[in-house]
Amino acid sequence: MVDEGLHLFHRMKNDHGIDPGPDHYACVVDLLGRAGQVEQAYELINIMPSGFDKVGAWSSLLGACRNHQNIKIGEIVAQNLLQLQPNVASHYVLLSNMYSSVRLWDKAMDVRRKMSEMGVKKEPGYSWIEYGDEIHKFLAGDLSHPQSERLHDFLETLSERMKKEGYVPDTSCVLHNVDEEEKETLLCGHSEKLAIAFGILNTPPGTTIRVAKNLRVCNDCHAATKFISKLVDREIVLRDVRRFHHFKNETVKDIPILDSSSGKDQMKDKSQSP
Template sequence: MQRQNLEMDGVTFIGVISACTHTGLTNDGQRYFDIMVKDHHIEPRMEHYSCMVDLYGRAGMLVKAMEIINEMPFPASANVWRTLLAASCVHRNLELGKLAADKLISLQPQNPASYVLLTNMYASVGKWKERAKVRKLMEEKKVKKVAGYSWIEVKNKTYTFLAGDVSHPLSNQIYAKLEELSSRLKGAGYHPDTSYVLQDVDEEYKEAILSQHSERLAIAFGLIGTPPGTPLQIVKNLRICGDCHSVIKLISILEGRDIVVRDSNRFHHFKGGLCSCGDYW
């Protein structure tokens, strides 16, 4: 745009900073924010500050993200607090996560996302009593948790899966494929990361829960329902967990498939054991 002498506005920099956010280019993101303000004299809006909080939050620089919120010339929006809460959950910063959740709940008391992220964060650090209290608060406020599901299109028909779903007519074949994959995955060096199971159950059951996540069911169905080598495209309404991300990278090698997963954050293109996100999302 500079070479073509095209005028840049606030939307231009939202796109550029967001790109830096999703690729871990923290210093570049800050540099472009500074260029926007100092060189182009564009007054930062809430969206720009939200991008900056996301930029530092994803990088695990949560103190810096909080500094940006404190320095904003106006009160932080619900989206800003949600961004900080999500980052706190990923990086397990209980103190900032609790602060962000309290702010978010006060702004949007009926939004289930804040409660779910908070319960997930408590579960990730083994604080089951605190998790139970948040669950009880959800019940009192009649806030419903959004179920995680994935869907895939095969032969011009869309199929939807929930975690542990057995409603599909080919469930037996789907779970048989998962069993086969499980054996091959372990042979390839896979070790389940049960920290992503946010329930107070024993390790064996945690492994079973992981193996039945909705995206894995969708992929297993895609593998048995399409010819070898056919690319698979899955959509998930929530963020893909880190363990499933590792598994799908391995499946792309074992099955020789390109697999695209669109989760709530971004597109993941798995090919040859790698993901287009560079393991940064």
């Protein structure tokens, strides 16, 4: 629905006299980027008013360049981002991930090396789920949880069922130079999948699964969760640092969080859980 989104964006000014702000531009950049229209998104950022904060728009576009493997524009976007925020780890990580997705391992390592030289540290990715009176926290490949073996076995079995339904693991989300079979195994151990598996195995049928993650959900986990929701007949709400991802009845609804600072506060406040 890109055309409809652009139509609404232009109507703000033309029909209602409302000047779009930085968040509006960032939303349209995200809209274009998700649809693969990376060049158009880049052009839109370049015509944003000079006084606007462009970090949100640049960040969305870098994510789109990674997803659609547009290295040429991605490098330009990263250069702009790192000039504005040289100490933000997520910018380096996105750039490194973009290189890894097209197997440019040397360039990916150069970005990680520069990150280290700058003293910028990446926050470890983890997911959590509330069950009873406790919060259960998972890291990728986590084997420390008492139910770890059960969770990994369940996900491996579920992955085979998902493949029969049409699921194809997105191994580009594994940012290591290993063979395809090992990449699929690593994908099964992503933290959000472990948290979702815990919710499925420990709650009654029909219970909504609510999981939160401190970083962005990867493309594979997003696609896999859609299949999981369908196969186990569960509503799943997955909250990452950028948006709520709502999976129900084979449909997916992603609700962006415009104010990243307020978004982080919501994650920490259990009274405002999704």
